[in-house]
Amino acid sequence: MSNYYYSQSCISDRYTKKENDSQSTTTSSDSRSQEDDSIQDGMNDEPNEICAASSCLVPNGKNKQLVKMMTLILLPIFVLIALAISDLITTVRRSIDATETRRNVRLSQQVGSIIHSLQRERDMTALYISSLLEKNGPERKTFLIDTYPMTDEVLQTIDDWPVEGTRAYQKFKNKQEMVNFLFKYRLTLDNRNTTMYQVIHFYTDAIQIFIDWFNESVGKSGGQGVWETLVAYQLLIVGMEQIGIERTLGAVFFTQGGFQQTDYLWYMEKLQVGESNIKSSQKYSSLVSSILDERVSQVKYDFQTTISKMRREISQNDMNRLPSWQDGNWWFDNMTIYIDTLHEIQSQMAVIILSRLDEAMKADTASLSTGICIMVVVIIIGIVIFKAVESLTSSIQDYTFILADQTKELKTEKRRTDTLLYQMLPKSVAESLKRHQNVKAVSYSSATIMFSDIVEFTRICSESTPFQVVDMLNNVYTVFDKYIDKYDVYKVETIGDAYMVASGIPKRNGNNHGSEIALLALDLLRCIKSVGIPHKPGYSMTIRIGIHTGAVVAGIVGSKMPRYCLFGETVNLASKMESSGLPNRIQISETTHKILLDIGGFLMNKRGEVLIKGRGTVLTHWLLQDTSAVIPSQSTSAPSQVFNFKLPGQCNI
Structure with missing residues (x-):
């Protein structure tokens, strides 16, 4: 071969x-x-x-070339105008969303105050019902009556009311219906055999209506860069409601000397859900932790340690302990400090959210002004370029066709020759x-x-x-x-x-x-x-x-x-x-x-x-x-020989 x-x-x-x-x-x-x-x-x-290109020298050909050149030049300008308009629309929508979010947050401040007032009235009512057989029952009635005007006053400060179709609207068409509803319940409180659990469920249902309204309002907001803070804000309010029920049940535990099994499970559920929501809100926003630490440091009394100690006592549920109104009051007072602190955190977070939304709205306004200016400038530049190109196109075409006749054949031939040679x-x-x-x-x-x-x-x-x-x-x-x-x-x-x-x-x-x-x-x-x-x-x-x-x-x-x-x-x-x-x-x-x-x-x-x-x-x-990335130590493939070899700079294995 x-x-x-x-x-x-x-x-x-x-x-x-x-x-x-x-x-x-x-x-x-x-x-x-x-x-x-x-x-x-x-x-x-x-x-x-080449002959086809020379046809562009006639008037019809010049017009076609003019249209092509104008299209190529003005197309980027039209794109810029479209982008500017799109940016303006986005900015306007963002500004509208920020305004709506701001309105909802302001409303949530008022709703939070109502929830806080109803929680306090619920807890005072529950304590009053559980103390009717005690000697200090009339005194607690006085404390309870004092909370009614505060709740009504907060209720009257609401600037808005749920719209038709919401759960709150189905229950109460307006503020006056809500006031009348509470007034009738307060009047009949002593005229029937009302239990403490009925009181808790009555107020809890009313509070849940406002919580649902709050969630619907804030949930419709776009967030505008503060959605994590809004989520923490919602979790904080929900957690406060659970802790409020825990405050009531804990007071009942100490005044009655223990829990039945169902009451004990009810209390543990509210404790775990409430604290879980508070901790979750801290994870979503560091503001909760920072404000909480700041508020705790301002209180000279260490109420958190006392609450933790009494929570352990409730969790043990010793049925042999004696009822104690003093322990019940002590628990109620400490939990009230805790809930009031959470309410202050809620109020401060609302202020911070509003401040951030105001900054976002200012930035959107500035961006809107800038966008309008850019769009106006682009339109003016487009008109100027259009006029300039229109006046120069004819002369450019003349020079273009002269140069095209001289260079097109040379470039085309060179390109074809090079392409053919490089292929072979x-x-x-x-x-x-x-x-x-x-x-x-x-x-x-x-x-x-x-x-x-x-x-x-x-x-x-x-x-x-x-x-x-x-x-x-x-x-x-x-x-x-x-x-x-x-x-x-x-x-x-x-x-x-x-x-x-x-x-x-x-x-x-x-x-x-x-x-x-x-x-x-x-x-x-x-x-x-x-x-x-x-x-x-x-x-x-x-x-x-x-x-x-x-x-x-x-x-x-x-x-x-x-x-x-x-x-x-x-x-x-x-x-x-x-x-x-x-x-x-x-x-x-x-x-x-x-x-x-x-x-x-x-x-x-x-x-x-x-x-x-x-x-x-x-x-x-x-x-x-x-195997430039790794060195195989041993092959697991066929029984034939597998070589272990070195990488650059390494020894053979």
Whole structure:
């Protein structure tokens, strides 16, 4: 067998071993002829294009060009105007949302005060009912009556009322209905057998109506950058309600000397839910913790320690303890300090939220003014540019067509020539030919060549139309070509489904040609999994890849249609590495294996002896992966040999 092979002949020889490959070769040759014909036709059509351009000199052509130029110039201005209008609309909407949020927060302050007043009246009423049999019952009645005017006064300060459709509106159409409802309940408090639990449920239901109203109002707000604080604000109010019920139940515990099982579970539920909401509000906003710490530090008495101690006593629920009005009062007073502190935190948070919303509204106003100014300036500039361009377009067109006649042919011809040369030849070789330099054949002592082939390509072609085959190959090689620029490689040839790439030529790169081809092959093997066949949905495309390293000779063949070709036994053996490989595997020769071992960073698996026609048995290996990130300690794959190798700067394992 000859020692030197032309790359195209080597590929064609391999194709003769497949059934019906003569048809594929004919298709490839026809595509080359069509490409050459299209280039020639383009050159012949150039005078027609120049004639078409000269038609722009007539009045109708000038008007068309004027419209095009004006469109290109004014289009960015129209886009700027549209963006300015969009920004203005967004700013206005944000300002409206901020105003609505501000109104809702102000309303929530009043609702919070009502809730706080109703909580205090509920707790005082519950204590009064539980003390009717005690000697200090009349005294507690006096304290209870004193809370009524405070609740009514706070109720009258509300500037708004729930709208129709809300739960609060269904219960109370206006403030007066709410006042009458409370007044009737207070009058009949002593005239019937009212229990403490009925009192708690009565006021709790009324308070829940206002909490629902508050949640609906604040929930409709856009947040305007303070949504975390608003959530903390809501959680704080809900937590205060639960703690208020805990205050009542705890007072009952001490005055009665213990809890029944249901009352105990009720108390523990309110304790856990209330404290959970308070802690959650602290997580959403650090304002809660900071204000709470500040308020606690201002109170000389450590009420938190007392509350914690008494909570432990309630949690133990010792049924043998004696009733104590003193302990009940002491619990009530400490919890009142705690709830009042939370109410002050709520009020301060509302003030802070309003302050932030005011700042946001000021910023929106400034942004709105700026947006209006920008839009006005853009419109003025657009009008000025329109007038200027309109007056200058005619003269520009005259100079444009004169210069176009002189330069268009030269640029077009140069671009086509360069494109044609770079498709057939390496850029360095093409540049030498353009400078009329003689390009001699060059011998390369070491270069790496890769062949790839689509598995079952003949069968796929037999099941596809020629147009479908062209589309399929175009999809595959378009993807492959994207990886070429990532590495120091040169695409030598593509014939049918064959893809030939080399490294180390025409630019020598030491021994790096082995790693460059290896990395490219691994990339192609990975990317082929994502490449589908348009006319065969669900079909998984596979390829075989073969790599060999050795000496080659590269040179220019032909003068009418010069080709940059590779010659030598290395080309033939690289092709055999591919044809004797397996689908979705990369088979490399022993010489390539040695180079990759010296470079390091690749995982390879020994395949064994493979029979190669004309060469006998040849030792080959599988290239598995790039291990530049990690060093494999031991292979768990096939029983064949797996090499542990070094990375640059590291020792062999």
